[in-house]
Amino acid sequence: MEITLNHYLAVSGLLFTLGLMGVILRRDLLVIYMSLEMMLNAANLTLVAFSRFNQHLDGQIMVFFTITVAAAEVAVGLALIVALYRVRQTTKVGDLTTLKF
Amino acid sequence: MEALFFWVFAIGMLLAGASVILNRNPVASALSLVVTMCFMAALFALLNAFFLAAIQILVYAGAVMVLFLFIIMLLDVKAEAKTRMRWISLVLGLVLAIFFSYELSLVLRDGVPMGAVPLAKLPPPPSDIATIGRLLFTKYLLPFEVVGVLLLVATIGVVLLSKRDNKPEAK
Numbered sequence: 001m002e003i004t005l006n007h008y009l010a011v012s013g014l015l016f017t018l019g020l021m022g023v024i025l026r027r028d029l030l031v032i033y034m035s036l037e038m039m040l041n042a043a044n045l046t047l048v049a050f051s052r053f054n055q056h057l058d059g060q061i062m063v064f065f066t067i068t069v070a071a072a073e074v075a076v077g078l079a080l081i082v083a084l085y086r087v088r089q090t091t092k093v094g095d096l097t098t099l100k101f
Numbered sequence: 102m103e104a105l106f107f108w109v110f111a112i113g114m115l116l117a118g119a120s121v122i123l124n125r126n127p128v129a130s131a132l133s134l135v136v137t138m139c140f141m142a143a144l145f146a147l148l149n150a151f152f153l154a155a156i157q158i159l160v161y162a163g164a165v166m167v168l169f170l171f172i173i174m175l176l177d178v179k180a181e182a183k184t185r186m187r188w189i190s191l192v193l194g195l196v197l198a199i200f201f202s203y204e205l206s207l208v209l210r211d212g213v214p215m216g217a218v219p220l221a222k223l224p225p226p227p228s229d230i231a232t233i234g235r236l237l238f239t240k241y242l243l244p245f246e247v248v249g250v251l252l253l254v255a256t257i258g259v260v261l262l263s264k265r266d267n268k269p270e271a272k
Contacts, residue, residue: 004219008144017205022122074169
């Protein structure tokens with residue numbers, strides 16, 4: 001069986017769904033963050049697959065920028081989690097109810 | 102041969118991804134995520150994006166995941182206790198996932214035109230580092246510079262966020 005663009009899109013969609021489930025189901029901020037990274041990666045796979053399909057490099061350049069922004073985002077987000085931990089001594093979302101309506 | 106590699110990498114990646122969200126121990130989750138990233142890099146290589154495969158291993162599996170593991174160790178995060186799942190979030194999450202997968206199957210069945218052409222039949226794009234670098238420094242020069250500024254801002258932000266206040270707190 002030959003591998004087509006659709007195969008890559010399906011794998012990417014499934015990985016995105018896994019990340020979405022992780023964000024909804026898990027209650028630890030760090031694991032939620034990892035699931036977010038997985039969703040970003042799924043989008044990257046789509047871009048690279050389309051780049052291969054269209055024989056065009058622009059998709060790969062976009063993935064390059066996405067990876068850079070994701071690295072910056074992880075650094076800032078983890079610093080926020082550490083700052084939060086210093087004040088509240090927890091990383092569980094269930095314990096952070098100040099903004100709860 | 103390419104098909105065999107694709108299936109091995111794709112199924113391995115999805116299994117590792119499932120293990121990220123199923124593991125109670127955050128360290129195990131992080132290590133599963135490293136495996137996911139490595140399989141993703143392998144898929145990039147299958148798609149002729151060798152530069153991105155290298156970047157994926159270096160930046161994600163190397164830098165980002167080490168940062169994650171470092172923070173997990175620093176905060177001494179314990180494994181999640183075996184509590185009752187919140188029914189509402191479990192049901193909503195499953196419904197959302199099933200709905201999304203169904204929608205995806207609909208789109209893939211008759212959505213993407215030409216999507217059924219085997220990728221091996223298409224000529225590969227010129228994806229050596231020289232071409233990518235030339236694109237980055239000509240067509241994408243402005244975004245490249247902006248990303249540099251963004252990284253600088255992120256660095257300053259991290260230093261500010263993780264700095265302890267020296268001022269005595271008035272309580």
